[in-house]
Amino acid sequence: MHSKIFALIMATLILILVVDRIRRQKMTFKYALAWLVSSFLVLFFTIQDDWLRQLSHWAGFALPSNFIFFLLLIFVIFFSLLLTIHINEQNSRTESLAQAIAKLDYQLKKFEKEGSPKRP
Numbered sequence: 001m002h003s004k005i006f007a008l009i010m011a012t013l014i015l016i017l018v019v020d021r022i023r024r025q026k027m028t029f030k031y032a033l034a035w036l037v038s039s040f041l042v043l044f045f046t047i048q049d050d051w052l053r054q055l056s057h058w059a060g061f062a063l064p065s066n067f068i069f070f071l072l073l074i075f076v077i078f079f080s081l082l083l084t085i086h087i088n089e090q091n092s093r094t095e096s097l098a099q100a101i102a103k104l105d106y107q108l109k110k111f112e113k114e115g116s117p118k119r120p
Helices: 003-023 029-047 049-058 064-114
Strands: none
Touching (some): 003 029, 029 049
8 A cells, every 4th residue: 555545544544533532522622632733734744745855854854754753753742741741730639639528528527526416
């Protein structure tokens, strides 16, 4: 199979999968944006391969394939950074929730020790 056709098929499948995941609310748009942009870029540069050659030459790469591998590496680093930020936010939220639960538990135990007022 020609590499151009394979790249078009794979980018289209990823694009369809991501849009379907967004539609079914299995993926938020915030995290799907990187996948959508990369899929559109692959589709664009597959169709306009002369632009890819010119861009890779302008960036100082001898071969467009080396430029593509460089872009993939940048994508992986960028996505890892986004996921790291998300994990840190989730850890902060989890810590806040644990503290709130501990506070409520303390107040409940204190209330149980004091005893509830008796009703007539």
